[in-house]
Structures are given as structure tokens and as C-alpha cells.
Amino acid sequence: MPIVFEFRNDIVNIIEARGKNSIYDVKKACSIAIPEEWMDSQGIKVMDDLYLLLSSTMDMEKFKMKDAVICVNNPSVIYREIIVPNIDKKRMALVVRSEMMDVLNLTPDYIMDYIVIEEFDAEDGTKMSRLLAVASLSSAIESYIELMKKLKLKLTTIDTSTNAIIKLVDASPNLKSIEQLILVDCGKKHLRLYLFESGKYILTRNAKIAPMNDVTDEEAINIIEDNINKMIQFSFTRENKSGDKKIVLAGRDIILEELKTKVLEDLLVPCEVLSKPNFIYSDLEFETCYINAYSALLRK
Amino acid sequence: MNKNDMNLLLRYREIHKERSTQSSPTRIYIAVIAVVSLLLSAFALRLWLDRLSLENDVNELDAYVNSVEVINKLKEVEQLKINNESLDSLIEQTKGINAVFASAVRFDSEALHVIQGARYKEIIFDNISYANGIIYVDIAAPKASDASNYVLRLERENYFKDVSYSGYTFHEEDKLYRTTIMCTMFGGNLE
Numbered sequence: 001m002p003i004v005f006e007f008r009n010d011i012v013n014i015i016e017a018r019g020k021n022s023i024y025d026v027k028k029a030c031s032i033a034i035p036e037e038w039m040d041s042q043g044i045k046v047m048d049d050l051y052l053l054l055s056s057t058m059d060m061e062k063f064k065m066k067d068a069v070i071c072v073n074n075p076s077v078i079y080r081e082i083i084v085p086n087i088d089k090k091r092m093a094l095v096v097r098s099e100m101m102d103v104l105n106l107t108p109d110y111i112m113d114y115i116v117i118e119e120f121d122a123e124d125g126t127k128m129s130r131l132l133a134v135a136s137l138s139s140a141i142e143s144y145i146e147l148m149k150k151l152k153l154k155l156t157t158i159d160t161s162t163n164a165i166i167k168l169v170d171a172s173p174n175l176k177s178i179e180q181l182i183l184v185d186c187g188k189k190h191l192r193l194y195l196f197e198s199g200k201y202i203l204t205r206n207a208k209i210a211p212m213n214d215v216t217d218e219e220a221i222n223i224i225e226d227n228i229n230k231m232i233q234f235s236f237t238r239e240n241k242s243g244d245k246k247i248v249l250a251g252r253d254i255i256l257e258e259l260k261t262k263v264l265e266d267l268l269v270p271c272e273v274l275s276k277p278n279f280i281y282s283d284l285e286f287e288t289c290y291i292n293a294y295s296a297l298l299r300k
Numbered sequence: 301m302n303k304n305d306m307n308l309l310l311r312y313r314e315i316h317k318e319r320s321t322q323s324s325p326t327r328i329y330i331a332v333i334a335v336v337s338l339l340l341s342a343f344a345l346r347l348w349l350d351r352l353s354l355e356n357d358v359n360e361l362d363a364y365v366n367s368v369e370v371i372n373k374l375k376e377v378e379q380l381k382i383n384n385e386s387l388d389s390l391i392e393q394t395k396g397i398n399a400v401f402a403s404a405v406r407f408d409s410e411a412l413h414v415i416q417g418a419r420y421k422e423i424i425f426d427n428i429s430y431a432n433g434i435i436y437v438d439i440a441a442p443k444a445s446d447a448s449n450y451v452l453r454l455e456r457e458n459y460f461k462d463v464s465y466s467g468y469t470f471h472e473e474d475k476l477y478r479t480t481i482m483c484t485m486f487g488g489n490l491e
Contacts, residue, residue, distance in 0.1 A: 092303070111311050113310075114303065116302040145309070157309055158309040
């Protein structure tokens with residue numbers, strides 16, 4: 001049973017959970033703010049300080065479990081949607097690697113993985129696959145491995161936030177059934193908006209809330225609302241533009257209710273704060289800021 | 301079944317496993333080079349040890365050869381060589397002398413025995429003398445032919461190189477003919 005670390009730009013979210021029959025009992029959860037300079041696209045830059053901060057916090061919070069899962073939710077992971085002919089798994093990994101290197105001009109020292117979002121027939125009848133591929137520098141992966149070694153934890157998985165959200169929607173019938181779902185993950189300075197159609201992942205949009213300086217919560221809400229509006233506009237360009245839409249909010253719980261009200265008033269689109277997923281059982285109060293960490297618990 | 305989950309840690313481990321597999325021929329080359337280097341090093345070490353050992357032997361031999369005792373002995377040997385050469389020369393000289401001695405005419409009792417053996421009863425010896433390789437035998441005999449007969453007998457002995465006489469004289473007082481026979485001696489071994 002694992003401890004899940006979600007590494008964001010400026011926060012590390014940690015949860016500890018026990019799992020049984022795909023239901024996870026979350027025992028502990030905490031958030032630790034970190035300077036943004038401690039991590040970048042090459043991974044952890046200030047290893048010793050981050051280790052000391054995490055180990056002291058985990059000692060204080062009495063985290064006990066030894067298995068660890070990491071969910072990366074920062075710029076050290078690059079996402080790309082690619083469409084390739086439908087081939088066997090073994091060859092697909094090579095094709096994805098080659099395609100990613102070609103499209104993004106990546107060097108061989110990137111670690112890549114992918115999931116199949118959907119399969120479809122091309123116009124000429126060829127079976128095709130739409131994939132979400134990710135790439136991360138080896139050095140970034142190595143920095144996470146090193147940190148876990150220092151913390152004396154057995155690292156089993158390095159997942160990504162988008163994949164975690166895709167698994168969350170897939171495991172949540174109430175979300176999966178929505179024709180056009182805009183799931184908003186609000187960070188303090190960064191915003192991620194996910195578009196799903198009937199449970200199928202369509203795209204992610206990243207935006208900065210405070211590009212230069214800190215902003216007030218009110219300013220942040222306005223910026224988030226503006227970005228949600230842009231995503232709604234995009235959803236109207238989709239085939240099922242007339243489908244039912246819903247906005248689900250997660251992230252900084254402190255602003256979510258106010259944001260929900262504003263969206264409901266201004267954008268006239270159904271909006272709600274993410275409710276506790278049905279694979280989570282906990283005596284703790286449910287907080288949406290841990291949603292990536294919760295979803296990284298799911299393994300397929 | 302479609303792949304619907306991701307784990308960058310697994311991909312990282314797979315790639316590093318592949319890279320370690322890919323690097324195995326390099327490892328083999330390195331191992332071969334290492335083994336060859338090791339063998340060469342061992343061989344070089346062996347040669348170096350042999351050289352050290354030989355140098356020690358050479359130094360010991362040098363010390364022995366250059367020691368005062370050995371130098372003195374060598375000097376003695378040189379002196380003995382010189383002495384030997386002198387002795388050889390002396391031996392050669394001695395041989396020469398012996399040869400000279402051997403070739404020299406020797407007058408001894410054997411010649412007297414021959415002279416005495418050839419004599420018959422009528423022949424009377426007056427005197428026998430020796431000078432310069434010739435034995436002078438003065439005889440007296442009752443007949444004039446006795447002298448020549450005696451000379452013939454001496455010649456037949458083949459002991460002397462030459463036997464001769466120079467006539468005879470008759471002596472009235474004792475009625476005997478007198479003459480001197482000259483027996484020329486052969487030389488020594490060199491003859």
C-alpha cells in the first residue's frame with residue numbers, strides 16, 4: 001500500500017492510502033509548499049533541501065508505508081497526442097518513441113510512455129490509434145528515483161497528472177457519462193483544463209494564473225473563469241457541440257465554491273466542485289487538491 | 301488489449317536494461333583488453349624480475365671478478381703463463397741441446413769393445429787415443445798384411461763411419477810392422 005507524491009511546480013501533495021478491492025482508504029494527506037526553483041524540466045534541482053523538507057514532514061505526519069507512487073504534475077513531463085496505425089504493443093512503443101523524437105525534436109535521453117485513447121478506422125479503412133504520449137528527461141526520472149531512495153521508499157510507479165485524471169474520469173461513472181466535461185485543476189499559479197467527451201479524453205489546456213507576480217484570489221478566479229470560457233468556446237468547435245456540458249472544479253479548495261458561483265452566473269454552464277470519487281474511502285475530509293494523487297492510486 | 305496506463309519508471313528501467321544489454325559487447329571487448337593487458341603485465345613483470353635476478357648475478361660476478369683476491373690470483377695465473385712460456389722455451393732449448401748432444405760423436409766403451417772384438421791374436425795394441433771424433437789405434441803385427449786385415453775386419457763391423465790407415469813401418473829391434481789405424485766415429489742420432 002503506497003504513499004503517493006504529487007509533484008507540482010510549487011507544491012508537493014502527499015497521501016497515504018490502503019487499497020482493497022479497488023477501494024482506497026486514505027489515511028493521511030498533506031501539502032507542502034516548495035519554491036518553484038527547486039524543480040524544473042530536468043527534475044529536482046535542490047535535492048538535499050527537498051529531501052529534508054519531505055522527510056521531516058513525513059516524520060511529523062507519521063507516514064509509515066514503504067511503497068511509493070509519484071504523480072508528476074509539472075513541466076518535466078511533455079504531452080503529445082499522436083495518431084499512428086494500429087500495431088502490436090511492442091512495435092507501438094518504438095513507433096511512439098520515434099514519432100515523439102521526430103515531432104518534438106527530442107534527444108534519445110528522454111523516457112517515453114503512452115496510453116491508447118481510442119481506436120478508429122481511417123478513411124481508407126486502416127485501423128488507427130489515437131494515443132496520448134508523454135516524455136520526460138532521464139535526468140528528471142533519475143532525480144525522483146534518487147529522492148525516493150533517500151527517503152528509503154520503494155518506488156513502484158511514476159505516473160503523470162493527465163493520465164491520473166483520465167483514470168479518474170474512467171473510474172467515475174458520474175463524470176464519464178457527461179457528454180462534454182471540462183475538468184478544471186486549479187493550482188496557485190498554474191491551471192490545467194481537461195476536456196472529455198463521454199468519458200473520452202480530448203485535450204488538455206495549460207495556463208498560467210500568475211505569470212509575473214502573485215495575484216489575489218479574486219483575480220485568480222477571474223483568470224480561471226476566463227480560461228474556462230475559452231475551453232467552452234473550443235468545445236463548441238467539436239462535433240457534438242450541442243452535447244450537455246459540465247464544468248467540474250478541483251484544486252485549490254479555498255476558492256472553488258466562489259469560482260463555481262461565478263461560473264454559474266457568468267458562463268451559464270452547469271458547474272460543480274469535484275465530489276469524492278467512489279474509489280476513495282476516507283475518514284478525512286475530502287479535498288480536491290489531492291485529486292491527482294488519489295487518481296494515481298488507480299492502476300490498470 | 302489496449303495499453304491504458306503508463307509508468308515512466310518501468311520504461312526507464314526497460315531502457316536501461318536494453319542499454320546495459322547493448323553495452324555487453326563493449327564489456328566483452330574491455331574484458332578481452334583487460335585480460336591481454338593483464339597477461340602482458342604479468343609477462344613484463346616476469347621479464348623485469350628475471351632482469352633483476354640477472355642484474356644481481358652480474359653484480360655478484362662483477363664483485364667477484366673485481367675482488368682483490370681474484371685479481372691477485374689472475375696476476376698469479378698470468379705470471380704462471382709467462383713462466384710456462386719460459387719453461388716451454390727452455391724445454392725447446394733443452395730439446396735442441398739434447399739433439400745436439402745426440403748428434404755429437406760419442407766415444408765410449410762400446411767403441412773399445414768393437415776395436416777389441418775385431419782384433420785377432422797377432423795384433424798388438426801399442427796405444428789407443430781419441431781426438432776430434434777419430435779413434436787412433438796404434439798397432440804392431442808380425443806381418444805387413446795384418447794391418448790391412450785388421451782394418452778390413454773393423455770395416456766389416458760397420459760401427460765406424462770410416463776406417464783407414466796410412467801405411468806401415470817395419471821395426472827391426474822387435475821384427476814387427478807398426479801402423480796407426482784411424483776409426484772415424486759416426487755422429488749421434490741426427491745422423
